[in-house]
Amino acid sequence: MEPVYFFLDVVLWFSIYLIVVLSLNVEYGYAGIPNFGRAMAVLIGAITVGYVMNHILMLLLGIDGEIVEASGIVKSTMNTMISHNPLLGMCILVLSLLLAAFIGAMAGILFILPSAKLKNEYLSIALLAMSEVLYQVSNYNTSIIGGYYGVSVPNVLAWIPGEWRIMYVTLLSFGTALIVYLFVDKILTSPYGRLLKAMRENEDVVRAFGKDILVLRMKTAALGSSIAALAGALYSFYSMNVIASTFFRVEWTFFPFLMVLLGGRGNNKGVALGVLFFVLTKVSLTIYKFEIRSILQLPFEATWLEYILFGMVMLMILYYKPDGLIKEKPVITPPIKQALKEKNIKETKNIGS
Amino acid sequence: MAVLEGAVVYSNLLVLLSIGLTITYITTGIPNFAQGSMAVFGSYFSLTLWRILGVHPYYSLPLSFIFGGAIGVGIYALILKPMIRKEATVVMLMIATLSIDIIFIGILGAYSETLSSITRMATTKFIFTPMDFKLLGIEAVLVISSFMIFLLLLALFLLLYRTKFGIALRASMENPTLAEIMGVNVEHTRLFSWFLSGSLAAVAGSMLPFRQEIEPLTGTIIIVSIFAASVVGGLSSIYGALAGGYIIGMSESLVTFYLSTFLGSGILVYSKVVSLIVLVIALIIAPMGIAGLSIWRNKKWSRYTSS
Numbered sequence: 001m002e003p004v005y006f007f008l009d010v011v012l013w014f015s016i017y018l019i020v021v022l023s024l025n026v027e028y029g030y031a032g033i034p035n036f037g038r039a040m041a042v043l044i045g046a047i048t049v050g051y052v053m054n055h056i057l058m059l060l061l062g063i064d065g066e067i068v069e070a071s072g073i074v075k076s077t078m079n080t081m082i083s084h085n086p087l088l089g090m091c092i093l094v095l096s097l098l099l100a101a102f103i104g105a106m107a108g109i110l111f112i113l114p115s116a117k118l119k120n121e122y123l124s125i126a127l128l129a130m131s132e133v134l135y136q137v138s139n140y141n142t143s144i145i146g147g148y149y150g151v152s153v154p155n156v157l158a159w160i161p162g163e164w165r166i167m168y169v170t171l172l173s174f175g176t177a178l179i180v181y182l183f184v185d186k187i188l189t190s191p192y193g194r195l196l197k198a199m200r201e202n203e204d205v206v207r208a209f210g211k212d213i214l215v216l217r218m219k220t221a222a223l224g225s226s227i228a229a230l231a232g233a234l235y236s237f238y239s240m241n242v243i244a245s246t247f248f249r250v251e252w253t254f255f256p257f258l259m260v261l262l263g264g265r266g267n268n269k270g271v272a273l274g275v276l277f278f279v280l281t282k283v284s285l286t287i288y289k290f291e292i293r294s295i296l297q298l299p300f301e302a303t304w305l306e307y308i309l310f311g312m313v314m315l316m317i318l319y320y321k322p323d324g325l326i327k328e329k330p331v332i333t334p335p336i337k338q339a340l341k342e343k344n345i346k347e348t349k350n351i352g353s
Numbered sequence: 354m355a356v357l358e359g360a361v362v363y364s365n366l367l368v369l370l371s372i373g374l375t376i377t378y379i380t381t382g383i384p385n386f387a388q389g390s391m392a393v394f395g396s397y398f399s400l401t402l403w404r405i406l407g408v409h410p411y412y413s414l415p416l417s418f419i420f421g422g423a424i425g426v427g428i429y430a431l432i433l434k435p436m437i438r439k440e441a442t443v444v445m446l447m448i449a450t451l452s453i454d455i456i457f458i459g460i461l462g463a464y465s466e467t468l469s470s471i472t473r474m475a476t477t478k479f480i481f482t483p484m485d486f487k488l489l490g491i492e493a494v495l496v497i498s499s500f501m502i503f504l505l506l507l508a509l510f511l512l513l514y515r516t517k518f519g520i521a522l523r524a525s526m527e528n529p530t531l532a533e534i535m536g537v538n539v540e541h542t543r544l545f546s547w548f549l550s551g552s553l554a555a556v557a558g559s560m561l562p563f564r565q566e567i568e569p570l571t572g573t574i575i576i577v578s579i580f581a582a583s584v585v586g587g588l589s590s591i592y593g594a595l596a597g598g599y600i601i602g603m604s605e606s607l608v609t610f611y612l613s614t615f616l617g618s619g620i621l622v623y624s625k626v627v628s629l630i631v632l633v634i635a636l637i638i639a640p641m642g643i644a645g646l647s648i649w650r651n652k653k654w655s656r657y658t659s660s
């Protein structure tokens with residue numbers, strides 16, 4: 001593989017995973033909600049593109065029939081239209097992302113509701129079960145997103161020649177990831193972010209200060225799920241199809257947890273570093289899959305080896321470095337900065353006198 | 354009738370799995386997300402003995418019991434115990450069991466492909482149903498799985514209420530700190546619970562191929578039902594897990610079958626949705642499960658159910 005493509009692959013996966021991992025960092029890293037159903041929000045983003053958007057386009061173009069075939073017709077029609085009118089592609093992309101964020105937020109609020117009465121263990125079980133069920137239903141039922149056949153998604157960059165497409169898709173994803181990063185960082189350094197950390201450490205204290213825990217959790221789940229849904233939608237536009245089996249729990253719940261813990265929970269810079277490490281390993285493993293198999297004389301596919309490897313890495317992190325690569329630091333707000341400065345001045349004065 | 358038989362077999366196996374999950378939750382406080390894959394290990398263990406040595410799956414059950422127990426003890430002693438010593442939080446321990454699950458999926462996938470290259474037979478998906486026979490006019494798997502439940506309950510009862518170890522076990526389930534002060538080695542009871550959990554999972558897994566198709570990822574599918582059964586049972590008592598297993602197993606098979614008679618067979622893919630709905634309802638109405646309902650408080654035997 002040429003170095004350029006290796007680089008593009010790394011950047012693309014870095015962008016998509018960064019979005020998912022940031023969303024998990026909001027929920028788990030900051031707010032302490034153990035969302036073992038992260039894959040569900042990503043799948044909801046993909047369903048927005050594969051089901052909702054395809055149905056809107058089918059309605060507009062006057063195509064009817066089964067979603068599996070109809071989406072193919074939608075794709076080819078839309079591709080010709082987009083190749084003459086680049087703006088149309090952008091409109092579809094932006095509209096889909098907004099829609100995915102909205103549906104993701106709604107789903108997040110809905111699925112966090114049981115948490116009103118549940119302890120962390122029970123909540124994580126419920127979230128994992130919900131995610132698993134949505135995965136199975138969309139995998140077996142062909143009328144949602146085509147089950148194992150999958151549905152097609154229009155190429156929103158049809159006006160770009162084929163060999164340049166991957167570069168533009170990567171740029172687009174990286175841009176989105178950057179916006180999400182800045183947005184999340186901004187929102188989490190605000191008082192809201194510190195409130196979330198307070199909730200993670202001690203819910204009773206937050207309640208004593210007059211904050212409603214459930215409302216706070218609903219807001220957080222809405223924020224997290226809408227961001228994760230963006231990643232699902234973006235991934236669908238990259239792969240130009242939606243197949244339910246790509247949204248397996250290992251890839252979209254477990255790996256994000258691995259990256260959050262590797263980088264350091266509750267710390268966006270650390271988490272980004274965790275994503276980079278993970279993606280570099282994963283892309284290298286994917287590229288050299290066949291070489292690994294033939295060198296080690298494996299009688300099985302290298303994907304299984306990847307699962308074993310990443311599982312082991314996770315256990316190592318949990319045991320040896322539960323704080324991650326970069327440990328979470330307290331947020332230095334202007335008043336604290338001021339206080340620290342005064343303290344320093346006093347101390348130097350004391351030493352001087 | 355065949356539907357009912359299938360439902361009973363499935364419920365029996367679910368009971369074995371949910372009792373295993375509950376018992377480790379009671380002693381160590383960790384919901385084990387790898388319980389489903391532990392069962393699939395049992396399935397592949399029996400498949401290996403059958404394909405290579407020609408041992409019928411029913412005869413390999415005792416070996417499967419020991420094999421599964423070894424896996425359970427291994428998980429606890431090598432991974433979870435060191436983490437508990439370092440005072441890891443429950444969420445950290447749950448993530449650890451998730452990682453174990455991923456490692457197991459990897460091992461099972463790799464092993465199934467290795468096995469098919471050795472035996473030159475497809476083993477990524479398999480089923481034991483053609484090897485089953487009739488006992489007194491009913492399918493053998495129904496008789497044997499029911500017998501296993503009976504045997505298990507009898508053994509557990511004798512162990513818990515008729516031996517000194519059982520008293521120590523119950524004491525450390527109810528109040529580990531107090532039990533430790535009284536000289537009970539809590540570590541032994543934890544090891545025992547993980548042994549039992551693993552062995553029950555493997556035995557259930559060895560019989561599961563008589564009822565449904567097995568592939569390396571089957572564990573990720575059945576885990577929803579196992580958790581539903583255990584949570585409905587309250588995750589705090591063995592009797593609760595027993596009741597929960599039958600409630601979930603029966604509702605999953607019978608409700609979907611009943612719905613499919615007038616909504617068409619397409620509804621059968623939603624069988625896990627049924628157990629999910631029961632799970633969510635149970636969590637909202639009675640977060641501590643049926644064993645935690647206050648109506649049991651006045652009953653005499655409530656002191657045995659650690660509620």
